[in-house]
Amino acid sequence: MTPPHQHRASSLSFSGAERGDMDGVPDIINISISLRIQPNEGPVFYKVDGTRFGQTRTIKLLTGSKYKIEVVMKPGTVEATNMNIGGIIFPLEQQSREEASVVYHAQYDTEGVPHTKSGDRQPVQVSIEFNKAGTFETVWQAKYYNYYKREHCQFGNKFSSIEYECKPNETRTLMWINKEAFN
Numbered sequence: 133m134t135p136p137h138q139h140r141a142s143s144l145s146f147s148g149a150e151r152g153d154m155d156g157v158p159d160i161i162n163i164s165i166s167l168r169i170q171p172n173e174g175p176v177f178y179k180v181d182g183t184r185f186g187q188t189r190t191i192k193l194l195t196g197s198k199y200k201i202e203v204v205m206k207p208g209t210v211e212a213t214n215m216n217i218g219g220i221i222f223p224l225e226q227q228s229r230e231e232a233s234v235v236y237h238a239q240y241d242t243e244g245v246p247h248t249k250s251g252d253r254q255p256v257q258v259s260i261e262f263n264k265a266g267t268f269e270t271v272w273q274a275k276y277y278n279y280y281k282r283e284h285c286q287f288g289n290k291f292s293s294i295e296y297e298c299k300p301n302e303t304r305t306l307m308w309i310n311k312e313a314f315n
Contacts, residue, residue, distance in 0.1 A: 155264055155304070156209060157210075157264050157265045157300050157304060158209065158265075158300075160297060160298070160310075161207075161297075161298045161299075162206040162296070163268060163296040164202075164205075164293045164295050164296075165201065165203050165258075165293060166292055166293040167199045167201055168200045168202075169197055169285075170239075171198075174286075175291075175292075176192065176290070177191075177285065177287060177290055178190060178191045178192060178288055178289050178291055178314065179192060179275075179288040180289065181253070185253045186253070186273060187271075191273065191275075192274075192275055192285045193242060193274050193275070193276050193277070193285070194277050194279055194282050194285045195243075195276050195279050196242060196243055197241075197242050198242075199239065199240040200238075201237065201240050202236070203215065203224060203235070203236040203237075203260065204235050204236075204293075205233060205234050205236075206232060206233045207231065208229050208230045208231050208232055208234045210264075210265055211262065211263040211264070212234075212236060212260050212261060212262050213263060214260075215240075215258075215260050215261075216257070216259045216261075217240050217257075217272075218245065218254075218257060218274075219257070220240065220241070220242075220245075222238050222239060222240060222241075225237050225238065242276065245276055247276045247277060247281075248276045248277070252275070253273050254275065255271045255272075255273060256271065256272045258270050258272050265300040265307065266301065266304045266305045267307070268296070269306060270296065272294075291315060293314075294313070294314055294315075295311070295312070295314075297310040298310065
């Protein structure tokens with residue numbers, strides 16, 4: 133038996149991705165995060181580290197640089213306010229909104245971020261605040277290269293985005309990550 137606080141909107145017809153509780157939070161939220169180094173919209177790379185570190189992929193970032201971030205969320209009914217990468221918080225600015233998806237842009241500035249020591253990797257906390265659905269949280273394994281050694285950032289595997297399939301928890305505080313994929 134369903135507890136009384138979990139009413140389902142059974143008389144309304146929603147498509148699968150938009151079905152959710154009465155609070156308008158969908159059962160599944162898809163989040164796509166892409167990074168481009170500025171000023172030339174350059175690609176960002178990752179390297180495959182195998183099992184030497186906590187995660188198998190390391191994202192290569194450059195200190196003293198600006199990254200354009202695009203976040204695409206599905207369905208378009210969700211609302212996000214800001215993003216946090218490694219303690220640097222910045223607003224998400226809505227670019228477009230449709231029923232199927234919403235697009236946000238932001239700028240991540242690595243000015244003042246210390247470079248990662250040779251042979252090390254850094255766990256970088258990443259989060260996105262949503263108005264109703266709670267907080268999306270993950271950890272990226274990254275290596276911040278010194279700006280003067282930027283050629284090291286320009287090889288490896290290019291990725292256009294990191295895709296997440298998330299399920300908001302019942303209390304709308306956080307999201308479970310079902311899948312993560314580098315595309």
